[in-house]
Amino acid sequence: MWDISAGPTLKDDEFESLRNLIRDKCGIYFDDSSRYILEKRLAGRIKELKFNTFKEYIFFLKYDKKKEDEFTFIYDVITTNETYFFREDYQLKAFKEEIIPELIELKKDDKNIRIWSAGCSTGEEPYTIAMIIYEVQDLIKDYRVTIFGSDISQRCLKIAREGIYNANSFRTTSEAIKRKYFDEIEQGKWQVKQNIRELVSFGQLNLLDRTKMSILPTMDIIFCRNVLIYFDMNSRKKVIDNFFEKLIPGGFLLLGHAESLINISTDFTIKHFKNDMVYLKPKV
Ligand SMILES: C[S@@+](CC[C@H](N)C(=O)[O-])C[C@H]1O[C@@H](n2cnc3c(N)ncnc32)[C@H](O)[C@@H]1O
Structure with missing residues (x-):
């Protein structure tokens, strides 16, 4: 009835x-x-x-x-759009202290570094990546770094482009970082500073859309965290195959802590760092 x-x-x-x-x-x-x-x-x-x-x-x-x-x-x-700045900090520590130095070496001739936050929701993840990059001065001085944030939800992308956030997004952000990389534009509302926003560009992309995906350039690192947990197995496989194609040999794939490639793909190898383990596209 x-x-x-x-x-x-x-x-x-x-x-x-x-x-x-x-x-x-x-x-x-x-x-x-x-x-x-x-x-x-x-x-x-x-x-x-x-x-x-x-x-x-x-x-x-x-x-x-x-x-x-x-x-x-x-x-x-x-879509479930839950996210916040500096989420899963042990992985970000591995990114800053162990992956970036490898990347600096890997890209020393080309000097172009491309990082993709796939399923970026309202933008906290790609901006976090940009802030971490900014802390590594060698990278900012000598390399051209592009961070691409994509999501299927236009509503999320609108918020991401504006870059204005409230307390909910700052659950694990230190006051020092907040003061350094944000401007308080009104009581309780903080906007990401221009120098960080300039490092990030946003676009709508359905991760199952192979045609649109083929337009993207190759990537050095892909963050796809807390996205595939909502997918069925077959779709996870398709997305991971697409990521494998998009990554350069020697490039890294970072998933959320509850996600793994078990029963999804054997193309990647696991790289154990001190702070975390991540997936690596082998060089040969
Ligand atoms: C829980 S959020 C994760 C945000 C961020 N990666 C993090 O870990 O904090 C998952 C995001 O994946 C996006 N998403 C779901 N299906 C997608 C698809 N087929 N293509 C692109 N994005 C998708 C949702 O819109 C949502 O914003």
């Missing part, structure tokens, strides 16, 4: 069809326990578009000429 005040309910076959559609488009997989979340996040939209049932909405998503625009909306509401 459909109760107008509560919005449409998601029936078994509709749930199956909707979650498969979403999985095939962007890799995110809603397991049975997340059914209610999906229903709750989309019920309001269905009412807004004046559909009566999820079935009608699914038909629209499959066949309407505006379906791509609707997916842009869907990505904004179904």
Whole structure:
């Protein structure tokens, strides 16, 4: 039964069809326990578009000429965008103290370093990378460093480009770093300083979109942290294969602490640093 005040309910076959559609488009997989979340996040939209049932909405998503625009909306509401500055600090320590020196050596002839934060959400991760880079003066003086932040959610990217954050983003940021790299623009709102923002550029990218991915240049390091945990196994494999192609030989892949390549790929080798272990694309 459909109760107008509560919005449409998601029936078994509709749930199956909707979650498969979403999985095939962007890799995110809603397991049975997340059914209610999906229903709750989309019920309001269905009412807004004046559909009566999820079935009608699914038909629209499959066949309407505006379906791509609707997916842009869907990505904004179904993604989990939790993030903050200096997340997973032991890995960032490995990045600063152990990976960057290797990179300086690896790129000593070319002097161009490209780092990709894939699934950057509202921008805290790529800006963190930029701040760390800034602390390594040799890198800033002698190399051209580009940091690319991409996400599927346009809503997140808008926030990322503005670079304005509140206390929630600063859970693990020291006061010294905050004062050095941010301007307080109003009570409780802090904007990333221009010199850091200049190192980062943002773009919308679905990690399953091979065509768009092929336009990106090769990368020296890819951070893809806390993104693939939401994907089904098959989509994880596709994304990791794409990353392998995009990385230079000797380049690094950094995943979140809850993620690994077990049962996903054997192309990478594991490199153990003092502070963390990361994945390496072998040189030969
Ligand atoms: C939990 S956040 C992680 C943010 C950051 N990497 C971190 O670890 O703090 C996951 C992000 O992945 C993005 N995402 C999910 N599916 C994606 C896809 N198919 N392509 C690109 N980004 C995606 C979401 O929009 C979300 O902002």
